Amino acid sequence: MAAQKKGAGGKQPTINDVAALAGVSKKTVSRVINRSEFLTEKTRKAVEQAIxxxxxxxxxxxxxxxFRRNFLIALLHDNPNAQTVLNFQQGVLDAIKDSDLALLVRPVDRGSERMLDDVRTFLEKQRPIGALLLPPISENDDLAALCEDLGVRYVRVGSAPLDDAKHCVSSNDREVVAEAVRALIALRHRRIGFVRGPQGFRSAAEREKGFMEALSEAGLDLPAAYNAPGNYRYAAGIEAGEALLSLSEPPTAIFCSNDEMAAGVMSVAHAKRIDVPGALSIIGFDDSPTATHIWPALSTVRWPIREMGVRAAKTLVPDFLPLAGKVDESDSGVLNSTFIQRQSVASPQR
Amino acid sequence: MAAQKKGAGGKQPTINDVAALAGVSKKTVSRVINRSEFLTEKTRKAVEQAIxxxxxxxxxxxxxxxFRRNFLIALLHDNPNAQTVLNFQQGVLDAIKDSDLALLVRPVDRGSERMLDDVRTFLEKQRPIGALLLPPISENDDLAALCEDLGVRYVRVGSAPLDDAKHCVSSNDREVVAEAVRALIALRHRRIGFVRGPQGFRSAAEREKGFMEALSEAGLDLPAAYNAPGNYRYAAGIEAGEALLSLSEPPTAIFCSNDEMAAGVMSVAHAKRIDVPGALSIIGFDDSPTATHIWPALSTVRWPIREMGVRAAKTLVPDFLPLAGKVDESDSGVLNSTFIQRQSVASPQR
DNA sequence: ATCAATATTGACACCGGTTACCAAAATGAC
DNA sequence: GTCATTTTGGTAACCGGTGTCAATATTGAT
Known part of the structure; x- marks a missing residue:
């Protein structure tokens, strides 16, 4: 049984009650609550006992x-991938579990012109201690400036460093994409297609860089016809698949900038009776639920989104969190993504 | 351009400033803010001018x-389906957009023994005006009782009415599952398998009822071998698929209690080179992203989760919301799910 | 042991609203 | 014009903590 709590009628005890019981002043109790350093062990014990x-x-x-500030962390996001948002949320919650903080979630409408004003109003009203910016909105510099202006701490999450380490948590997507593509090359794939992410997204740019890096290392190049546009949507994957797989000399492997588009390409392959992975290898990115739900299971890159949530929270409010696992100051804030091998990749058939 | 806001340094004006400028007392300003009726038109004007x-x-x-209450709505959930949670969130946010309310999100660990204590602490701390309970945790009566006890309004979301209309928003899943299964029967399926949801979940029970209803209407019965256990996970779908599709006389159609398990069954079918939908029709439930990402696209049941979010918020805090679209008192709080036809269903081959 | 220096603790105002309650002004009846 | 009744405005207390800064307790040096 946990603490004995009073029923519906019973009022919550206040700091005054605690002070009276412990025989100290309000202020001292306040000090205990806020982990002030200037306290005798004895006093602290007495107060904690009373509490x-x-x-x-x-x-x-x-x-x-x-405090003129709410003990809240705001999570600002406009990410269409629910699992990503929720995993990140979970990470943040892991980090703040034993603290006094709570999590406020705020989807943001990137398209809207009033976006900045909306966020400003939100932050002025709620006065959270800090804000966590999830990609792609984390790439918006005005938003970071706004936080700065309002005295709200912030941490931006990205696929590559977007800011100094105090304000950014990121992953090494580029490297890991390159690693994945090198794996294709090692399997003797030479005709490798690419489905891009949306224009102007940092994440998309990083993935593309990684892809190109691996290709040029191997002395391969990317024919224009093998380079398909995309926007991270399933439908774009379908289109890209139709385009790439209708070529007279189609690629033997396709790297897609995210899992949804990979699922689209895979659907086209199925519809065209192209064997995956026998005749076509496919790699995605995100390790979303989709990656394991489709058949054959998709090789993909997992970015450590939940860990990034933990890290982002720790970076944002180190002073509010339980002492365990403080972030090392000297840390660069870059976490490792991982290439995950599943069944959608094999050597090309002769 | 929206309202002219002061920069970082400028302090927010307080009620005192307003009172001073208008030449009245704090209390009078407070009366204006809270729309008290006992005010001279002249006074009101002056104060509003100052504001x-x-x-x-x-x-x-x-x-x-x-007020002794935060202008917050808490969303309590332990739903593993991220898209569901996020869609619901979105609905709630749609509803409270123009109000003074904000949304607090709180995942709950159903397994934990301390769950109730955790939630109690959370509610006592945050003192939200109300709490929204998402399934499956909404089925927990202790939780509802706890809210009641703490004076926190609550609304439970379920697949069938769980409480009186003031405290519940639900969908007509049973009927729509029956409708879906009737569609299979109309296509001349006679050997129809079923993959159950987890024991003790209301949602699972409702889906099963709907399934059995449609079957018995048609005078069909469910052989024990066609009734596979499940837990809403992909892996369970794999197991169920292995079991059902290895039978000497396998079903020609399988209704799965959710999309993930349907994806599992579909994977097994692909692995066994069983044509979907030619040789096997599959129906899922949830209309999760998975449903459209797998191939062929899955026929499924969509429950109006976002609308339920809107409705739940309106039911919870009608008095805090903009006047538009109040919920009709007499409304039962039951929203309609929809059967969505995609490519995973066809008539059985002869 | 004495005194300065330093570590702890407490008194009190204050954060920015709301409510309780009282006083003043306005209205109306006689 | 006087007194009771109804409006309206004001004062002070309060919600439950935190900040400032002075008061007190400890500790170390001499």
Whole structure:
């Protein structure tokens, strides 16, 4: 049984009750709550004892008022991939679990002209301690400037460093994409197609760089016909698949900038009775649920989104989190993505 | 350009500033803010003028403290399906967009023994106006009782009415599953398999009821070997598929209690070179992204999760929302799910 | 042991609203 | 014109914490 709590009628004990019971002043209790350093072990113990006995929980509203800041972290996102958002959320929640913080979620409408004003109003009203910016909106410099301006801490999440390490958590997507493509080359693929991500997205650019890097290392080049546009949507994968697989000399492997588009390409292959992976290898990116739900299971790149959530939270509010696992100051804030081999890749048939 | 806001340095005006400028007391300003009726038109005008001039916005933290309640809605969930959670979130956000409310998200660990205590602490701390309970955790009566006990409004979301209409929003899953299965029967399927959801879940029970209803209407029965256990996971779909499709007389159609398991069954079919939908029709449930990403695209049932989010919010805090689109009191709170036909269903081959 | 220096603790105002309650002004009846 | 009744405005307390800075307790040096 956990702490004995009072029923519906019973009022929450306040800091005054705790102070009275412990025989100290309000302020001292406040110090204990806020982990002030200037406290005798004895006093601290006494207060903690009283807190325990009463089942006291500091009232966040009162703290927020006095502190002029809510004990909240805002998660700003416009990512269409639900699993990504939720995994990240989960990571953040892992990190703040034993703290006093709570998580406020705020989808942002990138398209809207009023976006910045909306976010400003939101931040002014809610006054969170900090904001976490998920890609692709994390790439918006105005947003970061806005946070700065409003005195809201922020951390941007990206596929490559977007800011200094204090304000950014990222993964090494480029390297890992290159690694994945090298794996194709090692399997003796020479005709390798590419399905791009949307224009102007940093994530898409990084993936493309990684792809091109691996290709040029091997002395291969990318014929224009093998380079298909995309926008991270399934439908774009279908189109790209139709285009690439209708060529007189189609690629034997296709790297898609995300899993959804890979699923689209795979559907086209199935429809055209092209054997995967026998006649066509496919690689995606994200390791979304889709990657394992389609058949054959998709080789893909997993970015450590949940870990990034943990890291982002730790970077954002190190001083509010339980002492365990502080982020090393000298850390670059770059986490490792991983290439995951599944059944959609094999050597090309002769 | 929206409202002219002061820069980083400029402080927010307070109710005192407004009072001073308007030449009245704090209380009078407060009355204007809260639309008290006992005011001279002249006074009201003066105050509103001052508010306008200063660009005054009441501080939510201070109001929360005085009200003893935060202007927040908590979303409690333990749903493994990210898309579902996010769609629901989106619906809630649609509903509260022009209000003073914000959304707090809180995943809940159903397995944990401390779950109830955790939630209690959370609610006591955050003091949201209300809580939204997503399935399957919405089925937990203790949780509803806890909200009641703490004076937190709540609305439970379910696949069938779980509570009175003031506390519940649901969909008519049973009927629509029956409709889907009737469609199979109309296509002359007679050997129809079923992959169950997890034990003890209301959603699973409703889907099963709908399935059995349609079967018995048609005078068909479900052989034990056609009734496979499942837990909503892809792996369970694989197992079920292996079992059902290895039978000497396998079903010609399989209804799976969710899309993930349907994807599993479909993978087994592909691996066994069983043509879908030619030799095997498959239906899922949820209309998750997976449903469209797999090949062939999955016929499935979509529950109106986003609309349910809107509805749930309106039911929870009608008095805090913009006047538009109030929920009709007499409404039962039941929304319609839809059967979606895609390519995974056809008449059985002779 | 004494005194300065430093570590702890407490008193009190304040964060920005709301509510309770009282006083003043306005209205109306006689 | 006087008194009771209804409006309206003001004051002070309060919601439950935190900041400032002075007061007190400890510690170390001499």
């Amino acid at each position: 325990e006995t009463l089942g006291f929980v500091p009232n966040p509203q009162a703290r927020a008022l006095a | 306008e001039t200063l660009g005054f916005v009441p501080n939510p933290q201070a109001r929360a403290l005085a």
